[in-house]
Amino acid sequence: xxxxxHYILFWICILGLxxxxxxxxxxxRTLSGExxxxxxxxxxxxxNKLLFWHNIPVISYILLGGKCYFCKEKISIxxxxxxxxxxxxxxxxxxxxxxxxxxxxxxxxxxCLIIMTGTDLKEQLVDCNIAIAMGISGIIFNAVTSxxxxxxxxxIGLLIGVIILEILARSGYLFTDKRAMxxxxxxxxxxxxxxxxxxxxxxxxxxxxxSMIFILPIFFYNQYKNNNKMxxxxxxxxxxxxxxxxxxxxxxxxLAFLIxxxxxxxxxxxxxxxxxxxxxxLPYVPALAVGALIFLFFIV
Numbered sequence: 001x002x003x004x005x006h007y008i009l010f011w012i013c014i015l016g017l018x019x020x021x022x023x024x025x026x027x028x029r030t031l032s033g034e035x036x037x038x039x040x041x042x043x044x045x046x047x048n049k050l051l052f053w054h055n056i057p058v059i060s061y062i063l064l065g066g067k068c069y070f071c072k073e074k075i076s077i078x079x080x081x082x083x084x085x086x087x088x089x090x091x092x093x094x095x096x097x098x099x100x101x102x103x104x105x106x107x108x109x110x111x112c113l114i115i116m117t118g119t120d121l122k123e124q125l126v127d128c129n130i131a132i133a134m135g136i137s138g139i140i141f142n143a144v145t146s147x148x149x150x151x152x153x154x155x156i157g158l159l160i161g162v163i164i165l166e167i168l169a170r171s172g173y174l175f176t177d178k179r180a181m182x183x184x185x186x187x188x189x190x191x192x193x194x195x196x197x198x199x200x201x202x203x204x205x206x207x208x209x210x211s212m213i214f215i216l217p218i219f220f221y222n223q224y225k226n227n228n229k230m231x232x233x234x235x236x237x238x239x240x241x242x243x244x245x246x247x248x249x250x251x252x253x254x255l256a257f258l259i260x261x262x263x264x265x266x267x268x269x270x271x272x273x274x275x276x277x278x279x280x281x282l283p284y285v286p287a288l289a290v291g292a293l294i295f296l297f298f299i300v
Contacts, residue, residue, distance in 0.1 A: 012094045013087050017057035020086030023111065024079050027118035030127055046071035057083040078118070086114055092297055105141045106296065109134055109195060113289040116188065120285040126184035131191040138195030153197035161193025161200045162186055185284045192292050199295065207291030211284060234265040 028044065029036050041050045048070040054060050061080045068075060089110045097103035112134045116126045135158060142150030165186040172180030193200035216235075223231045241258040 008099070009091060009094055012090050016087035016090030017083050019090075019111065020083035020114075021055060021057045021079070023086060023114050023118070024082050026115050027078075027082070027122065030115070030119050031123050031125060043068045043070060043073070045073040057087075078122075082114065082118060086110075089114075089293070096297055101141070101145065105137060108137055109292070112191075113285075113292065116184075117283075117286045117289050120184075120283040124182070124283055126182070126188065126285055128184055128187045131184065131187035134188075135191035135194040138191060138193075141195070142197065150197075154194045157193035157195070157197035157200045158190045159193070160198065161189035161191075161204065164201075164204055165189040181284050185288070188285050188288050192288060196292075196295065202299070203291045203295045204288075205291070206294050207284075207288040210290040210294075211287035214287065228268075231265070231268040234261060234268055237261045238265045 025041065026036050039049075041055055042048060043050065045068060048068075051069070054064065054069055056063075058080045061075060064075065066075050066077070067073065090107060093103050093106045093110065097106060112130050116130055119125050119127065139151060139154040139158075142154040144150075146153070165181065169179045169181040169183075169186060172178055189200070189204065192203055196203050220232055220235050223229075223235075238258070238261040241254065241261050245254050245258055
């Protein structure tokens with residue numbers, strides 16, 4: 001016999017799958033400028049209206065073989081990925097917080113982060129209104145659960161998030177003629193600050209570490225494609241020096257090697273950044289989302 005916990009968990013997963021399917025629509029139509037309500041779901045390639053069984057989360061993708069029923073064009077793998085991620089995060093929320101006010105607000109924050117991450121990854125565009133809604137909900141949650149102290153903590157966290165991200169973004173002007181990050185990243189950092197209060201500093205640190213895991217490989221791959229082999233070599237040497245320092249020898253020679261390779265790598269990166277025209281921002285909202293989720297599920 002299924003107990004109440006697993007029964008509720010099952011329906012939470014179903015809810016996550018269904019909302020994940022809806023978030024796919026929101027992501028695509030936010031970018032296209034269409035209404036999220038009308039017209040009904042259709043193939044983005046051929047424009048044919050989808051049948052009801054084409055919209056079953058994950059299952060429809062499998063049954064259709066990842067192709068449109070009408071025009072046989074490939075369906076983006078984004079659809080099942082977003083649905084599964086939403087389901088898992090909804091399940092984690094219920095397991096972590098049960099049926100509570102915090103769980104309800106967390107589901108809303110997760111939904112906002114999924115949508116903003118999706119648009120940022122696809123087109124490096126983020127609807128700042130979603131971030132503003134997140135921030136307002138964070139202030140309301142902290143005020144309701146912790147009174148005036150929670151409200152003040154939210155405002156302080158919001159200011160810390162905005163100030164830190166703006167400093168990082170405007171540091172780009174030191175080396176180039178552009179911001180290092182988009183303005184939407186500041187909105188998201190402020191919203192997370194309103195949610196987590198003064199703990200936003202740790203959330204941003206987790207986001208920064210997450211960004212390095214994803215951004216550095218992309219950066220060095222682009223350097224390799226642009227034939228900037230010296231930057232790649234210096235990157236490898238710097239990584240080796242860190243490993244040697246941490247795992248083998250810690251002395252003045254290895255420290256000197258670490259400092260020299262680090263300075264040389266930084267100089268090479270800055271020099272190459274100045275040479276590149278039409279520089280694009282790397283999506284940073286996904287990193288902020290990862291930092292927030294790690295804090296929510298593993299630290300709070």
